[in-house]
Amino acid sequence: MKNHRRVEGPGTRSRTVKVSLAVLAGCAVTALALTLVLDDDPDGAGTASSEAAGAGAGASASAWDGKVKVLGDGSMSDAGPQPHQLKIEKLKPGEEPPQFVVFSWDGALENDDHLFSRFRELAEANDATMTFFLSGIYLVPNEKRGLYQAPRHSPGSSAISFPTDQHVKETLEQLRLAWRDGDEIGTHFNGHFCTDAGDAGGGSTWSVEDWKKEIDQAYSFVARWKTNTGFSTEAPLPFDYAKELVGGRAPCLEGQKNLLQAAKTYGWRYDASSPGEFQVWPSKADGIWNFPLQLLPFGDTQVLSMDFNFLANQSGASTEGDPKKYAAWEKQTREGYLDGFERVYHGSRAPLFIGNHFETWNGGIYMQAVQDVMGTVCKKDGVHCVSFKELADWMDAQDPKVLEQLRRLDPAQSPDWPTYLK
Template sequence: MSKKNLLAKGLVTLSLFTQHFAWAQTTKTVERPPQFVAFAFDGSYNNEIWQYSRDFTKHKKSEGVDTHFTFFINPVYLLTPATKSIYKAPGGNRGSAIGWGDDNPDVSERVNQMNDAYREGHEIGSHAVGHFDGSRWTEEDWKSEFSQFDYIVKNMFSINGLRTTSRQYNSLIFLKDIVGFRAPQLGVSKGLYPTLASYGFKYDTSKTAMENYWPTRNSYGTWNFPLAEVKEPGGARRWISMDYNFCVRDSARILAEQPDAMSVTAYDSKKGKTIKNNDKFCLKAISAEQKAKVKANMLNIYRSYFNTNYYGNRAPIHIGHHFSSWMSGAYLEVFYEFANEVCSKPEVKCGTYADLLKFVEGKSSSEIAALQAGNFAKLPRPKAATMARHWDLDIKMVSADDSMKFQLVGKDAQRAGLKKMISIDGVTTELKGDLSLDAVRAIAQKGEDALVRIAVKDRLDKEVATATYQIEKVGTSEEVIGKDNIEEKWLEGHLAGAHAEDEMDTRGH
């Protein structure tokens, strides 16, 4: 055999050995892990929700079920209108995107709630200071934000001239254990990650990933604990496991089905005031019928998420909500109902992100790879845990000078009974052919931007796929049809309304 052939044979043998070694590394059999479910709140304003959350977990403990939450806090709620000037927002921003604490008694009670929660086993993490989108921030901007976070939480008693609280606290007792971060609006930039590492953060939960993702470290040594992009059972969409992102999509559906939904009100008996809708992208008050639909949809998606992982590769489940009663409180109710449903199941650990951190830090990279591959004995999935299949269906839009053409693609595109519904500024009709731009101009305000939403419904009249496109400066010489489905952006965060004030909760989240 020639030297050339010997060399080739040797390279093939080496390649096969390398492939086998890599395969062996990723197919290592490991012990079945617990199903981690990380329930977390962004924001920290509403003292009533602090108290309710603590009471909920105390009740679960009385039933023999340990349940703990992670609270990502904003220190602007530890300042008041009298002391707010201490914070200088970076990135060209001013003030605070979410308001301030009311006064010293309000701030003092928030300190009580935070410290008591920590003592009871909950975790406190960072949600930055002023709740601004940092997706365009420099490393210096992030350093400014984190330095001010540290300064405010360490000195908030002297800043506000506070003495001991009603429960005898004269400081925040959890400061040394703040090791996790979630960016407001999930707005991250390249400058964030070196800054997180330099400020001692061990994990970040500002990104999104597929529902079966096991955490890994980035090049700075920071663990990635992302929210999930959950596949919709019986539909074609993905939903991020955070309430505000649900709210944007749910609001669009409700306004298409009920054009007068913006006029729906609710009465808050505790605060003695009427709650009104002032943001069409995230409704505060909805009808009882719509609230039932919203809750059923979120629970269905969360249950699918749980069952996929619990009977699959046991990747951690991430549920991110806010201290806000959007959708007449539907999402808050689902948060606690879902926790009540899953936390008592065998091999489930409803713990903090710090608990998850301890677990993954004790695993080697090969063990994490084996967990990702699901190389352990799985629980048999009962028939009751079987969810409807995720559809293979997508909406493609092609624009022309005078129309928008919508095409359904994928294996499920030819299903019988599908229909397309078009919504433009509160006017909804069934679409039989292409959408004429003259039809859009007849409805939308000239010179304004218009949203064109297409919803595909199945034979049971359920939305299974949606897409939303923006037409800028309708009816003018500068009219432009956006080519991108902006609902894809909703999966990334960067939703300005996520920090809007919520009248039902006074300050939102």
């Protein structure tokens, strides 16, 4: 049976559709539905409120009158329901579940390597949608770095570099195109502070209020980029981030406990900050879908499903290991992802989560491995390469008793679906 995805939205078309736990100072995705309230302050700080939490895509689709409306200072707009979204259907009794694969990207900066545009275009070519976890300061030029006031750090501090003006403009263009392609724009928060990387004020030390401060700024940098940058002639983003943002991934996968408490006040629907789990069907944590990185086959052990974790097991702390080993490492990475895919595709059908960074570590082998995996799996029968937000939509539509049955399966366990889910 062919895999069909239907485009939803105005003027669109139909299309087919031993354990190693080395963890990177990770990125965070967020996609939530709430009303953004911005103070008209000269510093561009802005805050977000959860007055409209839970007002999902269906509500905005039914209310849209077909006219694009520019919002706030012109940084965002209401362009109607997002196109190219998965058609959400409830499993029928005895029906085999779809095989979902989620490719996600921490940071989402279009820099001189042009990896954002490369993988956005690859997703479109492979009938896939993805999640881009935007670091908010990637819309703040270096000369305006003082706008960012990170929890427990001095103003303008960041563990990652602020972008150039040109990189801000190029990133904005990719965000516009990605959303129109059907991709999700989540959040990797802002300054990427990690206790694991030696920062005494990293995310694992943050209180619930600290996370709220960080989240408010992540919203503000997207909602007020035009004011903050002075780029008056650039087109607005085609979405309202207060409705688009419903989940995220914390840097270094740190601080999830307090982050979840903060996320609930914004109406977020999922979090991808858990440091790891077996390939099992997801459950909720504090009422929010928990979408962790997963343990994949890696020789006689397992590795977390993120590019950095393959690197850590192959070249240690070095991002420029022995070039003579690049070909073998690339093959090992690709096979790890594909072995994890095959295990669930022919087994429990649990979703596969693959996390990435726009980096050229070890000669770019991890980028090539992910490209090969995307081209191999996304058009297979029964497979849907989707965003985290689309997966949350699908999970919310299912019978809780069916999901509980699915969670009882081991990754490679393939039941007789007609009787198992009857």
